[in-house]
Structures are given as structure tokens and as C-alpha cells.
Amino acid sequence: MRQIVILSGKGGTGKTTLTAALAHLAFNDIELVLADADVDAANLEILLKPELLEKHSFEGGFKAEIDTENCNGCGRCFDVCRYDAVIPPTSNQEPSKYRIDRISCEGCNSCLHQCPVNAISSHRTTAGKWFQSRSLYGPLFHAEMKAGEENSGKLVSIVKNAAIELGEKNGCMLLIVDGPPGIGCPVIAAAAGADLAVISTEPGVSAIHDLSRILRTVKHFGITPAVCINRSDINPTKTIEIEAFCLTENIILLGRIPYDDSVTEAMSKGMPVTAFDPETPASVSIKDIWEILSALP
Numbered sequence: 001m002r003q004i005v006i007l008s009g010k011g012g013t014g015k016t017t018l019t020a021a022l023a024h025l026a027f028n029d030i031e032l033v034l035a036d037a038d039v040d041a042a043n044l045e046i047l048l049k050p051e052l053l054e055k056h057s058f059e060g061g062f063k064a065e066i067d068t069e070n071c072n073g074c075g076r077c078f079d080v081c082r083y084d085a086v087i088p089p090t091s092n093q094e095p096s097k098y099r100i101d102r103i104s105c106e107g108c109n110s111c112l113h114q115c116p117v118n119a120i121s122s123h124r125t126t127a128g129k130w131f132q133s134r135s136l137y138g139p140l141f142h143a144e145m146k147a148g149e150e151n152s153g154k155l156v157s158i159v160k161n162a163a164i165e166l167g168e169k170n171g172c173m174l175l176i177v178d179g180p181p182g183i184g185c186p187v188i189a190a191a192a193g194a195d196l197a198v199i200s201t202e203p204g205v206s207a208i209h210d211l212s213r214i215l216r217t218v219k220h221f222g223i224t225p226a227v228c229i230n231r232s233d234i235n236p237t238k239t240i241e242i243e244a245f246c247l248t249e250n251i252i253l254l255g256r257i258p259y260d261d262s263v264t265e266a267m268s269k270g271m272p273v274t275a276f277d278p279e280t281p282a283s284v285s286i287k288d289i290w291e292i293l294s295a296l297p
Helices: 015-027 044-048 076-080 110-114 152-169 185-191 207-220 236-248 261-268 281-295
Strands: 002-007 032-036 051-066 120-135 138-145 174-178 196-201 224-230 252-257
Touching: 002 015, 002 185, 015 032, 015 044, 015 174, 015 196, 015 224, 015 281, 032 044, 032 152, 044 120, 044 138, 044 261, 051 110, 076 110, 110 120, 120 152, 138 152, 152 174, 152 185, 185 207, 196 207, 207 224, 207 236, 224 236, 236 252, 252 281, 261 281
Parallel strands: 002 174, 002 196, 032 138, 032 174, 196 224, 224 252
Antiparallel strands: 051 120, 120 138
């Protein structure tokens, strides 16, 4: 099964819009499976409106908890916490009412080991959920990470591996992954094993810098990169700079996608732009990009 991951050096470059449109176009040609690996801000489901089939809990790290009945109010936990996660009692509370701010707690267990009366315990948290759904264009795996939780890279791996497992079981020919922005652990987890990384960029001031970062990342892991320029006509000079950069670096240039109000209209209706209006300038450009992508080895 071929794997294409959609990435960007920063957020807001149109990854999800492009992913949804490619899913719509690819579905007409081959059987595919989809994964939204941007688990901290998943929104592919907004454009695909899937039917939820399964829901699973995702366990995160450990968090401390103070048993106020046994706490003697010594404050040792407050003294040793490096993350300001221990909240001291207010003036109207009993002296022993120390509490843990679960968002700030890093699970280091320093307070647990320093408590003289063993009033502190540590428990694994539910950090989020992941889902299997049915969209118009194939199975969709996506997730929801709770605010302040960690291990989003692990959750990305779970979502993607579930998509691969079902895709191989069903004989799907293609996995399209809507990746997270940036170059961190979630991006690495989303890109792992991909055959091609489609990098969505736009002609902003930091375009070359952001593009260079994500290109170094995917090349480090031996993934072939290809670039498309979204909203290409808002700054023609920068667009030409990006194209020249790709030519110099021997990067596949998939094409330009012009600024198009129909993209916003399609998003407001919860549809891929290519399904909303196949003849709009953005849709025509994305169709050309899909033809190039489908012809690549």
C-alpha cells in the first residue's frame, strides 16, 4: 500500500484542504484509507463529515494525586516540585489542603518520593481518544488529544498504524495522511514509512526557511519530497523564489494553487473544494496536482 503524507513547515498552509481534495479525487480512481495525524488540532473530519464507528481511549503519562486525608501539611511536595504543579492551601483552607494542578504536573514523581507520610500516589491518565470512522471517500482514522497532555507522537503512531492495518486487510492501494505542522515528534511519527511527502507551502516571508526545515526532516528519513505552493498568487515574487529553490534542491514541484474564495465556501459547507465546485481555479489546480502524484512511482 502506497503512503502519501501531507506536511508543512508551519501551520495554516492548507494541508487539510489539500488532503480532503486529494481524498475526493483519489477515491474516483482507487480504494484508499485516510488518517488525520494532526491529533492536537484534528479537523479533517470537518471536511469529510464521517460516520463514527469506533472510539478508543488513549492513555498518557502519570500524574500525581494528593490524599488530603493523610497529608500532614508539611509542604515538602511544594518545595521539590520544579513545575509549579503543587498548589498550596489558601488562607481559608485547612493546612493540609495541598492540591495538584494536573495540567502542570509532569509525572516526575519527585513529590511522591519526598512525601514523609506516603500521602501522594501516581496514576496514569486518559490523555485523549482515537476514532475509526467511515467517510464518503474511505475509512478515516482520527484522534483528539486533551489540552496539556503529552505523547502526541505516540497517539499519531496508533492512528496511523490502525489505518495501515485496516488498509492492508481491505486491499487498499493508498493511504493518505494529513500530517501535523512543524518538524517535531508528531511529524516524524506521521511521516514514518511514507513513500512520498507532499509539502504544502505558501509564499510568505518565512516560506523558504519553513520549507527548508521540513525538507531536511523528510530527507533525513529517506522520504521523497514534493512541493505544492498554495495561495501562490498572493505574492508572485516569493512564489518564484520557492520554485527556484526547489529547482536548485532538485525537489519535485507539483504546481501552484491560486487563492480562491471557493475554498472558504467549501470549508463552510464541510466539503472538499473539488467536490464543492470542480471547475473553480483551486479545484482545477489540485486535479492537476493529483494527476502528477498518481503518476509518480
